[in-house]
Amino acid sequence: MNMGELNKQIIIQPWGLKRSTIYGDIEATFSTLATGIWAKVEPLSGKEYWQGQQNLSKIDTRFTIRYSTSVSGIKVNSRILYDSDYYEVKSIINTNSANKELIIMTEKLIST
DSSP, X not given: OOGGGOOEEEXXXXXXXXXXXXXXXXXXXXXXXXXXXXXXXXXXXEEEEEEXXXXXXXXEEEEEEEOOTTTTTOOTTOEEEETTEXXXXXXXXEGGGOSSEEEEEEEEEEEO
């Protein structure tokens, strides 16, 4: 991995559940696992389609980051905040199981 390619900063936010203080209902929430993580960001493909009566765009993006204990808790269905946009984590690859880099495959949905 060329460290000079890790030139974008991202925030990793795992998905979780918490109990609402008003009605006691369980609701989905995101917390911050790590901030200021340097990453290589590569948009891979895009697609437009209709769902219901909405026109949606889907963008698949690959994030490559250095492995560290601060990011080892990232899981599928976490999200990444990059450039004011949220990307849903679809898969995480620990390259060669060497704990040196993580390749994170994501999907961003946009209503158009």
